[in-house]
Amino acid sequence: MEAAEHGLADRRFAGIDIGASRTKVVLLDDRKQMLGNAVRKTGTDFGETADRCLDDALGAAGCDRRSIKAAVATGYGRKNVAFITETAKTEISCHARGCYQLFPEAMTIIDIGGQDNKIIKLDAAGRRISFKMNRKCAAGTGAFLEEMALRLDLPLERLDGLAREAAGIVELGSFCTVFSATEVLGHIRQGRAVPDIVKGLFLSVIKRVLEMDSLVGSVVMTGGVVAHNPFLVDMAREMIDNPVRTPEHPQLTGALGAALFALDAASHTEPDT
């Protein structure tokens, strides 16, 4: 049943994903169209960042808070934004919901975030079969790339371009981010080309993720690390037999899922008009 039949037209539905690294907001209309979105560095005050990020998204959508019919929070800070919404879902469920909306088929979602990775498997009906998060170690996450960029004295945003320039690849052997940094320093000392080292870092990220779980169906890659380093997706395509897709906004699928849950909840509670 269309949401509009429940009198939800002109109402907005907010998904707020307060991640360890970045906060993301997506605003949807009753037809599940994205009207606005925003991303901010999360920082230390989850509530304030979410508040501002919501304002950014509302500004982009050209509407105000009164138009928000329902909101759902997700991510590490999901319980810290009670002034916006007390409804929270884990990022596992929200990524699953967001990705299935975009690719309605059986899939394995690979989400590479700032401080954790997730592998989520969905069946053809969108039901979650299983999920896994990385273990305690942050190897293979955005934090790994941040640390390596620091060691290489490179701005994060240059990594993708450098990896594309690589003529070869320097493979890293260690699980540990700190030991990897030592390896990288050794390669620099040996005069290896920086682009080859950066490509090796990307390979390390993909290997850490692929060893977490097996893959079923098509692979959908999401997360801020994928959004800012699309070369990762190109490399994954070469390594994975399954078809690999990525959404238009890989960083926003969690917030999108949260907004869809908000719309679902409003659809269930709105009286017929």
Place this chain on the structure above:
Amino acid sequence: MAEDKTPPRLKSAAEMGRIMAEYFKELDAAAKDGSRKIAWCTSVGPAELLQALGFLVYYPENHGAMLGATRMATDMIPAANAIGYSPDICSYLTADIGSYLNKKTPLTKAFGMAGPPKPDVLVFNTNQCRDVQDWFAWYAREFDAPLLGVYTHRNIGDIEPHQVGDIARQIENLVEPLEEIAGRKLDMADLRRAVGLSRQCSDLWKAVLDTAAHKPSPITFFDGTIHMGPAVCLRGTEAAVDYYQKALLPELEERMANDVAAVPGERFRLYWDGMPIWGRLRDHSKMFADLRTNVLSSTYCNSWIFTALDPDDPFGGMAKAYTELFIVRSDAAKEAYIQRMLDFFKVDGVIYHDAKTCPNNSNCRYGMPQRLETATGIPSLTINGDLNDLRLVSDEQNKTNVEAFVEQLEEGR
């Protein structure tokens, strides 16, 4: 008014506290005045034989768990690491030895004891793991006390007579050196009595845990980890039998009769495999209760059920009981066991705890969760952590994992 999700407390806890205090008081007094010999024993070691020879029995693993539950362990472990006991080995061992080195123990606050009672003998059974042998060996050197042991069989499928016979002989071979230390001869009537009481305790403990099959369950796994104290430390005594028979079991039966749920509004029923995370018992109890989900049964608590104990065949019965233990069985036998448990307790999902320092009791490392999911269709979640070393526990990761798992169960309904 918001629904109260706080799990109701079991009233029997006060009585359990009393008998455990009596147990430690007796140990402390004997250590001070030398009136009774003290034996240190592994948690599934030949405790009944020691009791029959008049020893008071002290269990270092219980002390390890106390160090964990009081969250002292993480501060004690580094002292053991520094003398060569790796942070990767059993954190009961490292916490306990660290506690000794630091001269700090939860026994002081709980029972006014300066430390564990000095042993006259240490007796292990490697059925728990090889670490117990190294653990006891350290104290044997420290106290210059005799060290005796039973060496288990491992990866056991069906129990074979030769395995039981071998363990029975090993236990019988302990008698002579133990008699010498005890200064008295073994009276078989005393051994039969201790084994009989231990069997009664075991049967009652099983009845306690089986109440979790009721919907809603009157007990949680977290309750079980606390109320197993007498089954571990006082089996073979009348105090343990009385506690379960007269206090805990009747209280749980009353809850069942009145449909009183240990987790109010119980929606999902989970099984826990592996060690508890001792320093997070209360947090986990609340976290699951908030999700109206009851972790109601576990391999861990059920590992102190010894139905093979037989007063008419004390050595054979002990050998069989301590050999059919889950922890020494093959993966196929373990999987068959867990399947029976999931069926009996009407379980919706399984949580495997991958405890970093306890490979012997982390059953998720060789594909078991995947095989059991395929066989039963019951979903599972593996969480990473540790029994005692909280440096290895990520609360945020665990919380998100558990909430996401419950959301998955909701979607499946």
